[in-house]
Amino acid sequence: MSSLKVTLGILAAGLMLSGCMQATTYEATNTANFKPRDKELLAKTTYVKTPVAEPFRRAIVEYHRKEAPGSIVVDSDNHYLYYVLNDGKAIRYGITVGEEAMAWSGIAKVGSMTEWPAWHPTPGEISRLGVPTFVAPGPDNPMGSRAMYLYSGGKDTLFRIHGTNQPEYIGASISSGCIRMTNEDVIDLYNRVKLGTIVVVLEPKHGDSPYKPQMALQGGGGTTY
Numbered sequence: 001m002s003s004l005k006v007t008l009g010i011l012a013a014g015l016m017l018s019g020c021m022q023a024t025t026y027e028a029t030n031t032a033n034f035k036p037r038d039k040e041l042l043a044k045t046t047y048v049k050t051p052v053a054e055p056f057r058r059a060i061v062e063y064h065r066k067e068a069p070g071s072i073v074v075d076s077d078n079h080y081l082y083y084v085l086n087d088g089k090a091i092r093y094g095i096t097v098g099e100e101a102m103a104w105s106g107i108a109k110v111g112s113m114t115e116w117p118a119w120h121p122t123p124g125e126i127s128r129l130g131v132p133t134f135v136a137p138g139p140d141n142p143m144g145s146r147a148m149y150l151y152s153g154g155k156d157t158l159f160r161i162h163g164t165n166q167p168e169y170i171g172a173s174i175s176s177g178c179i180r181m182t183n184e185d186v187i188d189l190y191n192r193v194k195l196g197t198i199v200v201v202l203e204p205k206h207g208d209s210p211y212k213p214q215m216a217l218q219g220g221g222g223t224t225y
Contacts (some may be wrong), residue, residue, distance in 0.1 A: 024059045024060070024061055025059060025060040025061075026057050026058065026059045027058045027059060027060060027091070027188075029058075029184040029185075029188070030188075033187070033188070033191055034187065035115075037115075037116065038145060038187060041116065041138065041139040041145070042139065042145070042183060042184075043139075044138075044139040045139040045140060045165065045183075046139070046140055047140060047165045047166065047167070048167075048168070049167060050167050050168040052094055052167060052170045052171070052182060053094075053170070053171055055094070055171065056079065056080075056093075056094020056095075056170050056171040057094065058091065058092070058093050058094075058185050058188065059091070059092050060085075060089055060090075060091060060092075061082075061089070061090055061091075061092045062088060062089065062090075063082060063084060063085070063088055063089055063090035064088070065084075067084045067198070067200055068084065068198070069084050069085055069086045070083075070084065070193075070197065070198075071083075071084050071197065071198040071199070071200065072084070072110075072161075072189075072193065072197060072198070072199040072200070073090075073199075073200045073202065074095075074161075074179060074199065074200070074201045074202060075202050076095075076097045076105075076179070076201070076202065076204065077202070077204060079094060079095050079096070079097055079170075079171050079172070079173075080092055080093065080094065080095060081093045081095045081161070081179060081181065081189070083189060083192055083193070091188075091189075091192075093181055093185045093188075093189065094170045094171050094181075094182075094185075095170065095171075095179050095180060095181055096164060096166070096169040096170055096171070096172060096173075096174060096177065096179070096180040096181075097172075097173045097174075097179065098173070098174055098176045098177030098178060098180070099176055099177075104157055104158070104159045104201060105201045105202060105203040105204070106152060106157075106201055107152070107198065107199070107200055107201075108150035108151060108152040108157055108159065108198075108199045108201065109150070109151055109152070109195075109196050109197065109198060109199065110148050110149070110150060110151075110193055110194070110195055110196065110197040110199060111149055111150065111151030111156065111195070112148075112149040112151075112195075113146070113147070113148050113149070113190065113193070113195060114146070114147045114149075115145070115146055115190075116137040116138070116141070116145055116146075117137060117141070117143045117146070117147040117162065118134065118135060118136055118137050118141070118143070119134070119135040119141050119142055119143045120133070120134060121133065121134075121135070125176060128176075139165075140165050141165065142164065142165055142166075142177075143162045143163060144162050144163015144164050144165060144180070144181075144183045144186060145163040145183040145186055145187050146162060146163055146183075146186040146187055146189075146190040147160055147161070147162040147163070148160065148161045148162070148189075148190065148193065150199050150201075159178055159179075159201065160178040160179065161178065161179045161181065161186070161189070161199075162178065162179070162180060162181070162186060163180065163181060163182070163183040163186040163187075164180035164181065164182065164183065165183075166180075167182050167183075170182060
């Protein structure tokens with residue numbers, strides 16, 4: 001499926017859902033929180049900065065689950081990541097989900113954090129996508145502007161939350177990858193979390209987000225990382 005079809009599908013879903021969503025406080029990106037390197041590299045990106053469909057824009061929402069403030073909840077089924085606040089609120093971010101993101105669930109901690117990470121493709125990705133064995137940090141690196149690596153029992157789960165150079169897929173499932181956020185959103189989340197932050201990754205079919213957008217794009221297609 002072409003990137004254009006994916007983008008049109010996400011935007012159409014956004015239009016259909018925007019009329020039935022409850023009151024939501026959307027958050028604009030505050031570039032004052034960007035570091036000089038962030039501003040420099042984001043200005044050099046060559047990917048198309050496709051607008052995120054309304055249901056997947058960063059927002060302050062009512063949050064009914066019982067996770068402690070300061071923790072992260074990943075609802076892969078519904079393409080949302082929540083950063084839990086006080087007083088029954090959370091920041092909700094739209095995410096892209098890949099096969100790896102559906103392969104692990106449970107409770108983990110942020111065990112490592114990196115700004116503008118390098119990308120080390122797996123052997124499967126190298127074989128399937130024809131990519132090099134190493135991609136240096138930069139504005140068009142598929143890992144994006146930030147990465148948070150999740151550990152459980154002291155071991156790397158190989159589950160990551162990171163940026164993306166394909167914002168057109170926010171709200172969709174694609175062929176590979178973990179949890180991706182727009183570069184702007186992942187910088188915002190990164191600035192809020194710390195090493196040891198608890199991350200709850202919900203099992204498939206256990207997500208209970210109040211909005212359940214059914215994308216016609218599940219499984220994605222085309223060349224994705």
